[in-house]
Amino acid sequence: MYDPQVSLRFNIITNEWVIIAPRRAFRPQDFRRTDSPLVETPAYREDCPFCPGNEGHAPSEVYRLKAPGGAGWQTRVVYNKYPALSHDIPYPVRHNQGLKYSVDGFGIHEVIVETPRHDMTLALLDTHEVEAVLATYRSRYRACCEDPRIAHIIIFKNHGERAGTSLVHPHSQLVATPVVSYQVADRLRTMEDHQEQSGRCLACRMLAEEIEDGVRILQLTEHFVAFIPYAALSSFHLWIYPRKHRARFGDLTDEELEDLARTLRTILRKLHYGLNNPDFNYVIRSAPSHCDEEDFHWYLSIVPRLSRAAGFELGSGMYINASLPEESAAFLRSVELPEELLAPTQSGEWEIVKGS
Numbered sequence: 001m002y003d004p005q006v007s008l009r010f011n012i013i014t015n016e017w018v019i020i021a022p023r024r025a026f027r028p029q030d031f032r033r034t035d036s037p038l039v040e041t042p043a044y045r046e047d048c049p050f051c052p053g054n055e056g057h058a059p060s061e062v063y064r065l066k067a068p069g070g071a072g073w074q075t076r077v078v079y080n081k082y083p084a085l086s087h088d089i090p091y092p093v094r095h096n097q098g099l100k101y102s103v104d105g106f107g108i109h110e111v112i113v114e115t116p117r118h119d120m121t122l123a124l125l126d127t128h129e130v131e132a133v134l135a136t137y138r139s140r141y142r143a144c145c146e147d148p149r150i151a152h153i154i155i156f157k158n159h160g161e162r163a164g165t166s167l168v169h170p171h172s173q174l175v176a177t178p179v180v181s182y183q184v185a186d187r188l189r190t191m192e193d194h195q196e197q198s199g200r201c202l203a204c205r206m207l208a209e210e211i212e213d214g215v216r217i218l219q220l221t222e223h224f225v226a227f228i229p230y231a232a233l234s235s236f237h238l239w240i241y242p243r244k245h246r247a248r249f250g251d252l253t254d255e256e257l258e259d260l261a262r263t264l265r266t267i268l269r270k271l272h273y274g275l276n277n278p279d280f281n282y283v284i285r286s287a288p289s290h291c292d293e294e295d296f297h298w299y300l301s302i303v304p305r306l307s308r309a310a311g312f313e314l315g316s317g318m319y320i321n322a323s324l325p326e327e328s329a330a331f332l333r334s335v336e337l338p339e340e341l342l343a344p345t346q347s348g349e350w351e352i353v354k355g356s
């Protein structure tokens with residue numbers, strides 16, 4: 001039987017077709033996690049290397065941010081104990097032998113500890129604490145940009161077992177590489193081609209259409225728009241874009257950073273309370289170092305892990321989204337957030353006590 005809700009939609013940013021098949025699911029609220037993720041977790045664990053007082057058990061620290069009026073730290077950055085790449089290689093040499101290509105394993109792999117509290121998540125931190133995390137991201141991003149060996153920087157968070165996390169204490173990661181992956185290069189080419197053909201940024205055009213349509217918008221602020229895209233790759237897959245064209249995350253102003261903190265916190269709280277603390281990944285997608293300013297538009301992508309890729313996805317490279325983006329957006333907009341459970345931390349300027 002023909003179902004008008006079933007369609008193939010084209011994601012203009014990722015250059016991918018998506019099958020929208022809501023008959024495979026039911027209502028947006030049916031995506032709520034049914035087990036109990038909110039296991040009793042202590043605020044401090046003596047065996048956790050990221051808890052205050054256990055700093056000596058963690059790898060070398062490269063950055064520390066002290067909260068205003070606080071005696072301890074607000075965020076810390078340490079080298080990953082099991083890094084994917086090594087920052088100790090002086091220069092990444094490229095090697096070619098026939099059709100075999102390789103580059104020495106240089107790179108930067110850092111862990112951003114988001115809060116001293118072992119039992120917190122970003123969704124439950126207050127706005128100023130989320131802003132401190134984003135400020136730490138920006139500082140480390142800028143520091144990596146100064147290294148001429150770096151071609152691309154990715155900042156990401158894995159929340160929950162299905163998202164790939166191995167440590168409960170809230171943390172994010174930064175990986176900087178000497179090469180640009182095919183996926184990033186392909187999306188950059190898509191943006192460059194559109195810019196060359198139309199003289200306009202593809203993302204800016206998409207944002208204008210999404211704001212005009214309104215049906216997939218989750219939050220619209222002075223500087224940012226959060227929405228579920230028309231061809232979302234999976235259920236509740238959403239993007240946060242700066243409304244002003246910027247190629248790089250590191251160019252955020254302090255005012256924009258504060259606005260992003262409020263936006264990100266609200267969206268994560270909507271997911272937390274609306275879908276019962278789902279596992280998720282988020283990624284800050286920013287321009288490679290060689291990219292011109294007009295050829296890319298950075299954004300933050302949040303991907304709740306509500307389903308798993310199977311044979312069709314692996315064989316075709318095409319995603320199946322079992323929910324209508326418009327219905328998912330309406331559901332998240334309808335989620336009522338509870339009153340604050342924690343008193344806000346003291347606001348004001350942070351103090352960088354290590355790093356730059």
